[in-house]
Amino acid sequence: MKIPYTTEIREDTGLYNGKVGMWLFLASEVMLFGALFSAYVLLRIGAREGEWPHGLLNIPIGAFNTLVLITSSMTVAMSWTALKMGNFSLYRKLQVVTLACAVLFLGVKAWEYSEKFHHYEIWLNEPLTAQEYPQLAGHSTDLNAPITSIIGHIDDAGSFATLASLQEQGKSTVEIHPDEFHYRLSAREQGQRRKAERAAGGAAATSHAQAGIPIDVSNIARLSAFVPKHSTFFAMYFTLTGLHALHVLGGVLAFAYILWPASKMWRQDPERYTNSIEVTGLFWHFVDLVWIFAFPVLYLL
Amino acid sequence: MASHELGFIRKYIFSVDHKVIGVQYLLTSLAFLFTGFMLMLVMRWQLANPGEPVPVVGGLLESLLGEPASEGKISADLYNSFGAMHGTIMIFMGIVPLVFGAFGNYLVPLQVGANDMAFPKLNMLSYDSYLVGGIIMLISFFIPGGAAQAGWTSYPPLATIIPTDGQTYWLVAMIFLITSSLLGAINVIVTVIQLRAPGLTWMRLPFFVWSQFVTAFLLLLAFPPMEAGAVLQLMDNVAGTSFYMPHGLVISGQPATELSGGGSPLLWQHLFWFLGHPEVYVLILPGLGIVTEVIANNTRKPIWGYRAMVYSVLSIGFLSMVVWAHHMYVTGMGMGISMFFQTTTTIISIPSVIIVTCLMLSLWGGSIRFNVPMLFAVSFLPMFGIGGLTGLPLALSMADLALHDSYYIIGHFHYVVAPGTIFAVFAGVYYWFPKVTGRLMNERLGQVHFWGSLLCMNLIFFPMLAQGFAGMGRRTYDGGQNYAAAHPANEGVIGAVSDTMMQLNDVIAWSALALAAFQLPFIFNFFYSVYAGRRVESDNPWQATTLEWQTPTPPPHGNFTQDIFVYRGPYAYSLNHPGSEASVGTVDELPDFEPQNQPLVAVTT
Amino acid sequence: MSEISTSPGALTAPASPSVATSKSAVISPSAATIQKIQRERKLYAAVYAVLLIGTVLTVAMYYVHFDAVWQMVAVALLIAATKAAFVVAVFMHLWHGQRDIYRIMFFTSIFVAALLGFLTYSLFSLPGSGHYLR
Ligand code: HEM
Numbered sequence A: 001m002k003i004p005y006t007t008e009i010r011e012d013t014g015l016y017n018g019k020v021g022m023w024l025f026l027a028s029e030v031m032l033f034g035a036l037f038s039a040y041v042l043l044r045i046g047a048r049e050g051e052w053p054h055g056l057l058n059i060p061i062g063a064f065n066t067l068v069l070i071t072s073s074m075t076v077a078m079s080w081t082a083l084k085m086g087n088f089s090l091y092r093k094l095q096v097v098t099l100a101c102a103v104l105f106l107g108v109k110a111w112e113y114s115e116k117f118h119h120y121e122i123w124l125n126e127p128l129t130a131q132e133y134p135q136l137a138g139h140s141t142d143l144n145a146p147i148t149s150i151i152g153h154i155d156d157a158g159s160f161a162t163l164a165s166l167q168e169q170g171k172s173t174v175e176i177h178p179d180e181f182h183y184r185l186s187a188r189e190q191g192q193r194r195k196a197e198r199a200a201g202g203a204a205a206t207s208h209a210q211a212g213i214p215i216d217v218s219n220i221a222r223l224s225a226f227v228p229k230h231s232t233f234f235a236m237y238f239t240l241t242g243l244h245a246l247h248v249l250g251g252v253l254a255f256a257y258i259l260w261p262a263s264k265m266w267r268q269d270p271e272r273y274t275n276s277i278e279v280t281g282l283f284w285h286f287v288d289l290v291w292i293f294a295f296p297v298l299y300l301l
Numbered sequence B: 001m002a003s004h005e006l007g008f009i010r011k012y013i014f015s016v017d018h019k020v021i022g023v024q025y026l027l028t029s030l031a032f033l034f035t036g037f038m039l040m041l042v043m044r045w046q047l048a049n050p051g052e053p054v055p056v057v058g059g060l061l062e063s064l065l066g067e068p069a070s071e072g073k074i075s076a077d078l079y080n081s082f083g084a085m086h087g088t089i090m091i092f093m094g095i096v097p098l099v100f101g102a103f104g105n106y107l108v109p110l111q112v113g114a115n116d117m118a119f120p121k122l123n124m125l126s127y128d129s130y131l132v133g134g135i136i137m138l139i140s141f142f143i144p145g146g147a148a149q150a151g152w153t154s155y156p157p158l159a160t161i162i163p164t165d166g167q168t169y170w171l172v173a174m175i176f177l178i179t180s181s182l183l184g185a186i187n188v189i190v191t192v193i194q195l196r197a198p199g200l201t202w203m204r205l206p207f208f209v210w211s212q213f214v215t216a217f218l219l220l221l222a223f224p225p226m227e228a229g230a231v232l233q234l235m236d237n238v239a240g241t242s243f244y245m246p247h248g249l250v251i252s253g254q255p256a257t258e259l260s261g262g263g264s265p266l267l268w269q270h271l272f273w274f275l276g277h278p279e280v281y282v283l284i285l286p287g288l289g290i291v292t293e294v295i296a297n298n299t300r301k302p303i304w305g306y307r308a309m310v311y312s313v314l315s316i317g318f319l320s321m322v323v324w325a326h327h328m329y330v331t332g333m334g335m336g337i338s339m340f341f342q343t344t345t346t347i348i349s350i351p352s353v354i355i356v357t358c359l360m361l362s363l364w365g366g367s368i369r370f371n372v373p374m375l376f377a378v379s380f381l382p383m384f385g386i387g388g389l390t391g392l393p394l395a396l397s398m399a400d401l402a403l404h405d406s407y408y409i410i411g412h413f414h415y416v417v418a419p420g421t422i423f424a425v426f427a428g429v430y431y432w433f434p435k436v437t438g439r440l441m442n443e444r445l446g447q448v449h450f451w452g453s454l455l456c457m458n459l460i461f462f463p464m465l466a467q468g469f470a471g472m473g474r475r476t477y478d479g480g481q482n483y484a485a486a487h488p489a490n491e492g493v494i495g496a497v498s499d500t501m502m503q504l505n506d507v508i509a510w511s512a513l514a515l516a517a518f519q520l521p522f523i524f525n526f527f528y529s530v531y532a533g534r535r536v537e538s539d540n541p542w543q544a545t546t547l548e549w550q551t552p553t554p555p556p557h558g559n560f561t562q563d564i565f566v567y568r569g570p571y572a573y574s575l576n577h578p579g580s581e582a583s584v585g586t587v588d589e590l591p592d593f594e595p596q597n598q599p600l601v602a603v604t605t
Numbered sequence C: 001m002s003e004i005s006t007s008p009g010a011l012t013a014p015a016s017p018s019v020a021t022s023k024s025a026v027i028s029p030s031a032a033t034i035q036k037i038q039r040e041r042k043l044y045a046a047v048y049a050v051l052l053i054g055t056v057l058t059v060a061m062y063y064v065h066f067d068a069v070w071q072m073v074a075v076a077l078l079i080a081a082t083k084a085a086f087v088v089a090v091f092m093h094l095w096h097g098q099r100d101i102y103r104i105m106f107f108t109s110i111f112v113a114a115l116l117g118f119l120t121y122s123l124f125s126l127p128g129s130g131h132y133l134r
C-alpha cells in the first residue's frame, strides 16, 4: 500500500505531505516558543525594580554562537541545492560542516553553562560599601552606597554550592572574589570607567585578579550560583536555551541519520531523499530563528 | 492487503493502520472514561455522606492507597486528588482521545477516501505517547503523597506547594499527552489537505471531517503554550525556580525564603486557559460532527444549512482562540481585558447557535428513524443547548463574579460534555459499530441505556445549577456541610446554603449510582455484539451516503477496493421525495440516497 | 433505471495522482533547473551576508547609548525581525508562493500576537510594574 503524495507534489496544493506536516509542526513550535517569549516579557516587565539581573551573560560567546548557527543554516540551504543538482558529494561536504557547526554550538553552550554554575551571588544581611572594600567599586557607582549583594567566585566552593551546603561543611567564613567588573555594570559604564581610570593614570582593574573579601557565613542571607534558582532571569535563560539546545540536538540526530544510515535512499529514491533534506532543513532554519530572537533578548536587553 | 502476512503483534499492538489505531484509542479511552467515572462515583457518595466510610469500595481503597483512605473514608487530601484526577482523566485521557483519537483516526481517512493517514508511523507514535502519558498519570495515585491535588487546572502557587510529587507526575504525563495530540493533529490536517480523493472538494466534505479538521487546528495551536507553561511549572517543581511564585509569598505563616521572587501566578492562568478554552471546543466540535452525520442519515434529509455550518465551525475555531481570559475575570487582570474577552465570548455563542439551529431545522419534515444512535443524537441537541445557554451568563464578567467557582460552573460544563459530548460518542459508537465489526448492537439494550442515561444525567447536573445559584462552592470535600452549618440560611447571609440545597447532594449521589447501573447494558451490549451481534446484510446497513460505507466490512488494510472518485456533496438524501429532481418514474423503486462516489445519474426531464 | 455515467474528466476535479512509476536512480537536472538553482544559491549567499551584518549590528547596538530602554528594545527586535524575515522567505522557501502555508502561518501569527499582547497588557494593570521600559 502506498500513500499518495509522499514524494510527488499534489497539484492543487503544490506541496508534498512531508512539507505540509513540517510546517504544521513549525506552527506549533511557533506557539511553543511564542508562549515562552511572552512569558519572558510578562515576567520581565512585571519584575520589581532591581530584581532582574542584567549583563551576567557572556556577550562575545553568545555572538559567536549566533554566527555558528547562521553558518549552519546557510550550509543546510546550500546542501539542498547540491542535491537538486544531483551532486551528492558536495551535499555531503556541506552537511558535515552543518553537523560540525551544530556540535560546536552545543559544546560552547555546555561550556557557558558550566561557567555559570560556579559564579556566585551572595546576598548580605549587613551591607558593605565600596569605601571599605575598593574591590567592590564596580558594584555601585556611589562609593558610599550600601551594597547588599556581591557577585563573584568563591574559593573552593565548586559548583552548585548553597548556604545550606556551606553550613554543612562547617565553614564560618567564605572568601568571595568580586567579579562585578564583567557583570554588574553595563558595557557602556564599563567603557567609561576604564577610560576614567586610564585618564587617572591607573591600570584598569581586571576582575579575576580581585582580592577576596572574607564574609561571615552568618552574614549571608542567601547564596546562589548562577543556576535556574538564582533568579527568574536565570530560570528563563536556562529554560529557553535548554529547550533550544534540545531542538539543536534533535536536528543533529536527524541530519546525521539522513546523512549516514539513510543515505542509501539517495540511490533508490533521490527525489524523496532531497525532500527529506528540505523538510529537516525547515526545522533547522526554525531553530536558527529562535536563536536569532533569543540572543538579543537574553544577552543584550 | 498485505495484512495477513503480519503477526498478531504487528497487526494489533504496533499497528500502523489507522483503523487499528482508532480501535486502540477507543478501547483505551473508554477504559479511562470508566476509571474517571468511578472516581467521581466515590466522591459523590462521600459528598452526600460526609464523614462516613464508603461502603463496598472503602476497604479496597484503604488497602490500595493506605493512610489517605483510612477507615475507608475519603480524606480531604484524597478528595482533592480524586477531583484533580477525575477532571484530568476525563478531559485529557478520556474525551479528547475518544472523539479525536478514536473517531478521528478511524473515520477521517475513510471519509476523505484515503487509504490511510498521511503519516502512519507518527500515528502509531501518537497512540504510544498517549498510553505512556496515561500510565504515568495512573501511577501517580500510588506514590507517597498521592496524585496531584490542585484540580485539573493546576493553579500555582497551590499546585507547587502541595507536598506531593503527584504534581510532577501530572506535568510529565501532560507533556506526553500533549505530544500525542500534536502528532495526531498534524496527521489529521495533512490527511485532509493532501489525501482527499479526486473530486472531493472542500464543500463536499462531510461535516464530521470539517469538525475534525478544525479540532486538529485547535489542538495544534492551543496546546503548545500550555506545554510551555507545564515546562515552567516543572522547573518550579524540580529546579526550585519561581516562575509562578509571587514575591513575598508566605506559606502557612512562613515566608518562602528560597524563592527568588518575581514570578506571576497570572502567567500560569493565561498559559493554561489559552489551551483550556480551545480545549472545551475540542471536546464539543467532534461531537457536533458525529451528531450531524447521524442526524442526516436518520432524517433521510440533506443537512439544512450545510454551508452555514461549515463557516460557523471555522469561526468557532478562530474565535475560541481569543476568548480564554473569560475564565479569569476574578483575577483582577484589568477592566480593559475583561471587556475584550467578554465581547469575544458573547460573539462566539453566535456560530454555536447557528450550528444547533441548523441541526434542529434539519429534523423538520423528515421521516425520522428513531434508532438508538438517533435517540442519542437528537437528545444531544437540547442538552448541548442547556450547556451553551448556561454559559452565556458566565460570559458577562459582572454575573461571573458571583457564579465563578460555584457548582453552577460544574453544571454548565457538564451539560456540554456529559449529556452533550458523551451522548454524541454513544451515538457514534452505535452508528459506526457495524462498520467496524460487521455486526449490529442490540436495539433493546440500547434503548434501556439511552433512556436511563438521559434521565440520570439530568438528575445529576440540573440540581448543580441550582446549588451554584444558591452559593455552593465547588471543590469542597464535605459538600459544603461545614460552610452551611457556619452560615445558617435563615440568617440571611448571602451565599448561605439551605438544607434543601444540601439534600440535593443525596439526589445527585443516587442518580450517579443509577447512571452507573445504566451503563451496564451498554458495556454488555458492546462486548456481546462484537461476537454475537446480528450480522449486517450489506456494507451499508444504514443506507448512508458518505465514503466510509463504500468499503468492505470491516475495511481491509488500505481501505478501498475500488478507485474513489467523488461526484457530489455528503448528504444526498430524500432523492425520491416528491418534487425532488431525481424523482422520476415510480418513486418507490429508486433508492432515496446516492453515495458520494456513485457516478451521476442522468436527469431526464 | 437508466444510468449514464459521465466520465470523471468531465468534472472540474484534480486529476488523479500521477505516480511516477519509473524510479530513476539519479537526479539529472534540466538546464532550466540548473539555472534556477544557481540563482537560488546566489540568493542564499546574499541572505547569509545579511544575517552576518545583522548579528554585527545587534552586538554593536549594545555599545550605543539609548535614552530609554524601550528604544533599545525596539531596535534590537527590528534587527531580529529583519533577519527572521530573510530566513523565512529565502532559506525556508516561503518566497515561492505557497498558499496553504501562508494561511496556516497567518493564523498562527495572529494567535501568537494575541498571546503576547494580552500577557503584556494584563500586567500593566498591576500596580508597580513596567518600570523596565521607562
Ligand atoms: C457556547 C457558549 C459558551 C460560553 C459563553 C461559555 C462560557 C464559559 C465561561 C465564561 C466559563 C468560566 C466560568 C468561570 O470559571 O467563572 C466557562 C467555564 C467552562 N466551560 Fe463554558 N462556555 C460555553 C460553552 C462551553 C462548551 C461548548 C464547553 C465544553 C465542551 C464548555 C466547557 C466549560 C468548562 C469545562 C468550564 C469550566 C472550567 C473550570 O473552571 O474548570 N463551555 N464557560
Ligand SMILES: [Cu+2]
Pocket: B276, B277, B280, B323, B324, B326, B327
Ligand atoms: Cu471557556
